[in-house]
Amino acid sequence: MAKSKELRFNAFNMMAPSHNWAGLWSHPRDTSLNYNSLDYWVEYARTAERGLLDGIFLADVFGIYDVYGNTPDTALSQAVQLPNAEPTLLVSAMALVTRHLGFGITSNLTYEHPYQFARRFSTLDHLTNGRIGWNIVTGYLDSGARGMGLEANRAHDERYEAAEEFLAASYKLWEGSWADGAVRRDRAARIFTDPAKIHPVRHQGPHYKVDGIHLAEPSPQRTPLLYQAGTSKRGRAFAARHAEAIFLNGQTRPILARAVRDIRSAAKEFGRDPYDIRLFAGATVIVAPTRAEAEDLLADYAAHVDQTGQLALLSGWTGIDFSTYRPDQAVQYVESNAIQSMVENFTLRSDRPVKVGDLATLSRVGARSPFVVGSPQDVADELIAWADETDVDGFNLFRLVAPESLDAFVDLVVPELQSRGVYKTAYREGTLREKLFPGRGPRLHGTHPGASYRLSPSNAVRPDAAE
Numbered sequence: 299m300a301k302s303k304e305l306r307f308n309a310f311n312m313m314a315p316s317h318n319w320a321g322l323w324s325h326p327r328d329t330s331l332n333y334n335s336l337d338y339w340v341e342y343a344r345t346a347e348r349g350l351l352d353g354i355f356l357a358d359v360f361g362i363y364d365v366y367g368n369t370p371d372t373a374l375s376q377a378v379q380l381p382n383a384e385p386t387l388l389v390s391a392m393a394l395v396t397r398h399l400g401f402g403i404t405s406n407l408t409y410e411h412p413y414q415f416a417r418r419f420s421t422l423d424h425l426t427n428g429r430i431g432w433n434i435v436t437g438y439l440d441s442g443a444r445g446m447g448l449e450a451n452r453a454h455d456e457r458y459e460a461a462e463e464f465l466a467a468s469y470k471l472w473e474g475s476w477a478d479g480a481v482r483r484d485r486a487a488r489i490f491t492d493p494a495k496i497h498p499v500r501h502q503g504p505h506y507k508v509d510g511i512h513l514a515e516p517s518p519q520r521t522p523l524l525y526q527a528g529t530s531k532r533g534r535a536f537a538a539r540h541a542e543a544i545f546l547n548g549q550t551r552p553i554l555a556r557a558v559r560d561i562r563s564a565a566k567e568f569g570r571d572p573y574d575i576r577l578f579a580g581a582t583v584i585v586a587p588t589r590a591e592a593e594d595l596l597a598d599y600a601a602h603v604d605q606t607g608q609l610a611l612l613s614g615w616t617g618i619d620f621s622t623y624r625p626d627q628a629v630q631y632v633e634s635n636a637i638q639s640m641v642e643n644f645t646l647r648s649d650r651p652v653k654v655g656d657l658a659t660l661s662r663v664g665a666r667s668p669f670v671v672g673s674p675q676d677v678a679d680e681l682i683a684w685a686d687e688t689d690v691d692g693f694n695l696f697r698l699v700a701p702e703s704l705d706a707f708v709d710l711v712v713p714e715l716q717s718r719g720v721y722k723t724a725y726r727e728g729t730l731r732e733k734l735f736p737g738r739g740p741r742l743h744g745t746h747p748g749a750s751y752r753l754s755p756s757n758a759v760r761p762d763a764a765e
Contacts, residue, residue, distance in 0.1 A: 302682050302685065302686055302718075302720045303685065303691065303720070304720055304721065304722060305681060305682070305685055305691075305692050305693070305715060305720050305721055306352045306576065306578070306691050306692030306693075306734070307349075307351045307352060307692050307693055307694075307695055308351060308352055308353045308354065308355040308400075308402060308578060308692070308693075308694045308695065309342070309346045309351055309353075309354045309355065309694075309695050309697075309704055310355045310357065310580065310694040310695055310696050310697060311342070311354060311355070311356060311357070311697045311700075312333075312356065312357040312358065312359075312379060312382065312385075312697070313333055313334070313339075313356065313358070313382055313383040313384070313385045313388060314330075314333055314377070314379050314380065314381060314382035314383070315330045315331055315333050315377040315381070316330070316376070316377040316378055316379060316607070317330075317357065317379065317696070317697045318580075318582075318611075318696045318697065319582075319599075319603055319608070319660060319696065319697075319698060320376050320377075320378050320603065320604045320607030320608045320610070320611055321376060321602050321603045321604030321607050321608070322599065322602050322603060322697075322698060322699055323377055324602050324604075325598075325599065325602045325699050327699055327702055328699045328700055329700050329701060330697075330700050333383070334383055336388075336391050338700075339388050339391060339392055340391055340392060340395050341701065342354070342392075342700070342701060342704070343392035343395055343396050343399055344395055344396065345701060345704050345705060345708055346396075346399055346704065346708075347396045347397070347398060347399040348708055349704075349707065349708030349712045350712065350721070350722055350723075350724070350725060351399065351708075352399075352400055352692070352730075352733065352734065353399055353400030353401055353402050353429075353431065353730065354392065354399065354400070354401055354402070355402040355404075355433065355525070355545070355578075355694050356385040356388070356401070356402065356403050356404060356433075357385075357404050357433075358382065358384075358385050358403075358404040358405065358406070358435075359379050359382065359439065359442075359614075360406045360408075360409060360437050360439065360442035360445075361437070361439030361440070361441035361442025361443070361445060362374075362380055362439065362441040362442075363378050363379065363380070363439070363441075363610045363611060363613065363614035364439075364441050364614075365610075365613040365614050365617060365618070365619050366606075366609055366610035366613035366614070366619060366620060366621050367619065367621040368619065370441070372606050372607060372609075372610040373607075373610050373614075376604045376606065376607030376610065377607075378607045378610045378611055378614075379611070385403050385404065385405075386403055386405065386418065386422065389401050389403065389422055389425070389426060389430065390422075390425050390426075393425060393426040393427075393429065397725075398429075398725035398733070399429065400429045400430075400431060400523070400730035400733065400734075401422075401426060401429055401430055401431065401730075402431040402432070402433050402523070402525050402543070403422070403430065403431065403432060403433060404433040404435055405419075405432055405433070405434075405435070406435050406436065406437045406442075407434065407435070407436060407460070407461055407464045408436050408437045408443075408451070408452065408457065408460065409437070409442070409446050410464075411506065412464055412467035412468045412471060412501070412506055412508055413467075413471065413508050413510060413513075415468065416468050416471040416472055416512060416513075416514070417512070417513040417514045419432055419522045420472065420512070420513075420514035420515075420516075420517045420520075421514055421517075422522070423517035423518055423519050423520075423522055424514070424517045424518070427518060427729070428517065428518030428519045428728070428729030428730060428731070428732075428740055429729065429730045430519070430522045430523070430730065431522050431523035431524065431525050431543070431730055432522045432523070432524060432525065433525035433526065433527065433545070434461065434465070434524060434525065434526045434540070434541070435527065436452070436457035436458065436460070436461050437451055437457070438451065438614075438615070438617070439451065439614060454530070454532065455532045458532050458533065458535075458536045459505075460505045460506075461536060462536070463503045463504070463505050463506055464505070464506060465540055465747075465748070466501065466503075466751075467499070467501040467503070467506050467508050468521075469521065469747070469748040469750075469751040470499040470501055470508070470751050471499050471508070471512040472512065472516075472520045472521045472748070472751075473520055473521060473742070473748060473749070473751040473752045473753070474497060474499065474751040474752065474753055475496065475497050475498070475499050475511055475512035476495065476496055476497075476511075476512060476515060476516050477495035477496070477497070477753045477758035477759070478516075478753070478755075478758065479492070479495060479758070480492050480495035480496055480515070480516075480758075481515045481516070491515070493763065494759045494760055494763035495758055495759060495760070495763075496511055496760070497511070497753065497760055498510060498511050499511070499512065518729050518740050519729050519730070519731050519740050519741060520740075520741055520742070521741070521742050521748050523542050523543065523730045523731050523734065524540055524541050524542045524543070524748075525541060525542070525543045525544070525545065526540065526541035526543075526544050526545070527544065527545040527546075534557075534560055534561055534564055535564055537561060537564075537575075538561050538562075538564030538565040538567070538568055538570070538575070539564075539565075539568045539570075539747060540746075540747065540748075541575055542574070542575060542576065542731070542734070542735075542742075542746070543575065543576040543577070543578060543734065544561060544575055544576075544577050544578070545578050545579075545580065545694055546558065546561075546577055546578065546579050546580070546667075546690065547579065547580045547666050547667040548579065548666075548667060548688075549652075549662065549663065549665065549666050549667060549669075551684060551687045551688055554579055554667075554668075554684070554688040554690065555687060555688040555689065558577055558688055558689045558690060559689070561575065561577065562575070562689070568747075569745055570743075570745045570746065571745065574735070574743055574745065574746070576691040576692070576734050576735075577689070577690045577691050577692075578690065578691065578692050578693055578694045579667055579668055579684065579688070579690045579692075579693050579694070580665075580666070580667035580668070580693070580694050580696055581667060581668040581669075581670060581681070581684075581693035581694065581695055581696065582660075582665045582667070582668070582669045582670070582696045582698065583670045583671075583677055583681075583693075583695055583696075583703070583707055583711065584596050584599065584670070584671045584672075584698065584703070585670075585671075585672065585673070585674060585676075585677045585706050585707060585710050585711055586673070586706065586710075587673065587674075587710065588673050589671075589672045589673045589676055592671050592672050592673060592676070593671060595671075596660065596671050599660055599698055599699060600659065600660040600661075603658075603659065603660045605655075605658035605659070606658075608657070608658040608659075608664065609621070609654070609657070609658050612657055612658075620654055620657075623654040624654070624655075625653065625654055625655025625658075626653055626654075626655060627653065627654050628651035628652060628653055628654075629651075629652050629653075629654060629657070665696075667696075668680070668681070668684050668693065674710040674711050674713070674714040675714060677710075677711050677714070678711060678714040678715050678718060678720075681693065681711075681715070682715075682718070682720060695707060728740065
């Protein structure tokens, strides 16, 4: 049997009292009530780096989960990803207490403009010494659109068309505005920047217009590492073209393996190496020194998961009002303007009916992705098997009870994976991109579409400046 690949992990969290499992904020040992405290996040980052995790992947949602019962009341009372705070503001504090840990930040481009957005992420890349990534999302909640003064969100496929344009404008700013060597910092000559090597960006499209010089000097990676999580048909095409790391879900190995094959095949069609993309599956991991203790921990955690809160989450994700379903009813396929791949996994791709009541429980069905409970040896066996059978590169570890769930993974699972030779024993040097793709350098790979906007030595100097 071939040797298993080196596994990669992100701690998956959100700047909110509740994330993927509604109600766990009520557990007596959970500290997520302190989500708006820097101390909470600083310690979280230190633990993640102690465990040699590749990064912290910070989710975000723009809007309120009000599909369930056509009201936000459940989301409000059960803290269903609400309140939530702006995740980019956490990064500087976490970067200060770590040296290697990456930061994948979810940011919704629908309510941004490339000119201001590009500066913000260039700044984050500078302040982290090249450890920043952007999880590209287009939003799926109409409540967010209404909050921004619109009647509804863009249609599903139109969101991706706008995203293509947003990326094109951003690449121009990150890659094509400042030539290499433009920043001189020459005290003797009293020249900080060589104007001849600065190129104004002019972009005009149906959704965005830009006419200006990128406001930030080139950062270590220039373009941040690009994450994406879309696995609908349209989302897969967008991710296969642009993403360097993709977040997937799938409640069975065949479902997840199919998603992996589809993305790698699509990447090849876009002229990219299928393995120029790192694929991360969501994973719920409950580990204890023995299997029996882990099962007890599962029962303890499950008692605090709020079922109506969980259904409010699922209603927002899928666009289906699950308050109209009985718990014993199977989920039916409905084409929505929300996360289409999730509905497809529950219906078209599932080998058995998925009942609504089961989705609201802390269980393998409710997890929508790998759900692993056991001793360190059990957990290592399962994670390795999932990776081998589906071809994912690693896992985004869902937050459960903070901080003990992450502590347990770092203290129990990491040493077991290291002993099997499938997990690093030290960080590689370099930026986040260099850590995920050793030997590639800090910038976008040459086959990536963003690299086509890069200035070459022959066109580094503006023609008008050379005259």
